[in-house]
Amino acid sequence: MSIDILMPALSPTMTEGNLAKWHKKEGDNVSSGDVIAEIETDKATMEVEAVDEGVLGKIVVSEGSENVQVNAVIGVLLEDGEDPEDIKASARSAVAHPDAAEAGQEAPAPEKTTDASGAVQPTREPVVAEKEFSGSAVKLTVREALRDAMAEEMRSDEAVFLMGEEVAQYQGAYKVSQGLLDEFGDRRVIDTPITEHGFTGLGVGAAFAGLKPVVEFMTFNFAMQAMDHLINSAAKTNYMSGGQMGCPTVFRGPNGAAARVAAQHSQCYASWYAHVPGLYVVAPYSAGDAKGLLKSAIRDPNPVIFLENEILYGQSFDVPDDPDWTVPIGKAKVVREGSDVTITAFSIMVGHALAAAEELSQQGIDAEVIDLRTLRPLDTESIVNSVKKTNRIVSVEEGWPVAGIGSEIAAIMMEHAFDWLDAPVARVCAADVPLPYAANLEKLALPRPADVVNAAKAVCYTD
């Protein structure tokens, strides 16, 4: 049986090329490995080697031909005893060869699950509902709550360890890891060199190999050095490996602005990470949620980005006094019920939203405040249910407006709550500038409760 010689692709993107030269002529013997032709593309010239043996029975595409399609038959190889006349019978031509097409190419793509608006629907089961806690509570700062979460999980699971800059002897640049070195020793509480890419990769590798690292970034501003590991290694590997290698890690540390530390140390990364399939993104406000969510994050088999806030570290809240109590990832919380407008916020902005809601109530507007708590997977249901009641929504975040969490919420409203909206979605964000240093400029750049009040009044048409 004669064998077609096809126009090869020299790169994954090549669709056509020039057949610069034939090194063999019709009737020549060809052995496997012989250079038979030269192909030119705009990038390179390459020699084409024969894969099979035989006699070059026919040159279908002559040398000097330009724009020859990949997979076109350029020549025909005859095996011993075959007659060149046989070629005619097979009626070959210089068109793309069907055999080389991938078998699945013509199969129709599966239809995505969409709703009436065309929005892609989630396929995951809803997370389990949060347990009501009825026991006693203790007053803790967010800092103490985070430390307690780590200590409790380290006590119950030998595979958990904490690593980062200044986490051990100095007990954390923001004192979050106080007492952990004393209790767990330097095998499980490790000071690293200043090398975000290095120790983040170490955490990922340790997780691939079976441990459960908690990696502290002194601030998330420094995690940009480790972005490759967070996204390419931590988030994508479970998928790429067909589920062979998961990455049970927590990457935690303060995110967003603190006070007077200027642009390079003051950025909210929530929307950056929330963009990435494969990462959970958590940003709690209260000490109770900080503890309950960090415990869930450490137990979770997925990589979790855990965004804390420096200003919140010293704030106190009631925390359930129970080492078994956790908060599920992926569940928002209505922290103030109301009927006139929904305000969504996360991390420190929840405090601003609550302050705004108090102010609004004095002006006769009853605001409902939702603490998103998890930004991926985002709790669409809670937001949509609230808007079905209030018909208005204001999204508050400390990050920049463009492609932010508020943009996502606006899209969710279009897809899932369009018919319930009585006003356009409003966003309250940081000014679209690098954060300035001077106190008055910094204050102007960050969202304030008054901005939330104004946005809420605007969507209620009371201005």
Next chain:
Amino acid sequence: MASKPKAAKGEGRAKASRKKTSAKAKSLANDDIGEETRLKLWRSLLEIRHVEQRAYDLFLQNLIKGTSHLALGHEAVAAGFATAMEKDDWTFCTYRGHHHTLARGASMEGVLGELMGRECGLLQGKGGSMHLTSVEHGAMGSYAIIGAHLPIAMGAAWTSQYKSTGQVSVCFFGDGTTNIGAFHEALNMAAVWKLPVVFVCENNLYMEYTPIGDVTAVENPAGDRAGSYGLPKIVIDGNDADEVYRTAQEAYAKARAGDGPSLIECLTYRHSGHSRADPGDYRPPGELEAWLKKDPVPRYRDRLADFGIDKKVIDGIDEKVMQQVEEATEISKASPTPSLELIEKDVWADGGVAWRN
């Protein structure tokens, strides 16, 4: 100017066992490697050589459409290190990683099928040539971002040290990797914590298309940096499977004894271009030909013959491997493309894909 490969000998670590003996004097009775291991090395060299050549053929037939970076010429590095490993040791490699994945025992159809984007592939077609992974064989991923896997390999070594398992992590990378920050971050931390990790630089003289000597401040891109991390300079002939095997044994023993990492530079050469789109025209005339004389595969065939191993045995393994390659090719060709449902599988550890609740 291309940097010229140095004499392929371990520098600064002369050992009695490394002394060259004349071919005539070789005898299996006095051999530190032994016939069984030598034949394993031979099989591994051939498996890599024939699969890589088949990958090249399948690419010319347009059955492999994605990018691929062949390791033709690097076989001895992979065969030597893998053969010296224990089954539960871990391998981490780059996008030029077919050879390391095969050397750990991943199936040929798993590799070829993955390159062809077929369901029988190691990753069911979800990763391709640059991400070959087979956890069951200790092949803990191929990484397509230069430098990324050095800290990751160190992290796996951290785990074996933490759990006192005795496992060694072996991390393969090219000469170009030695100039990225991650190389230095990983070497420093591995040395500070004496982690059981072996860093192996496959110096094939080119970082992609540029001679490594043009862009590197020292002559041996890995070897000359070892001193910065308190490690000895080790530069070996990466085309000699025996030398690689013996060096690997020493490094693993050091790692398992708790004496920390090694950094080994293997001088080798890739017979083809950087990737499938690269004809390698930038190489000076005669360079490839000179290296082909040191081709690790025929060289090892001669070595086996020198030891008096029967030609029938040597050729028999070659034929058997070739037959396996044929079978693997047929299995891969017959395997369907991945089922379309796979697109929504395994984003999360529970197998799901949701981006909202």
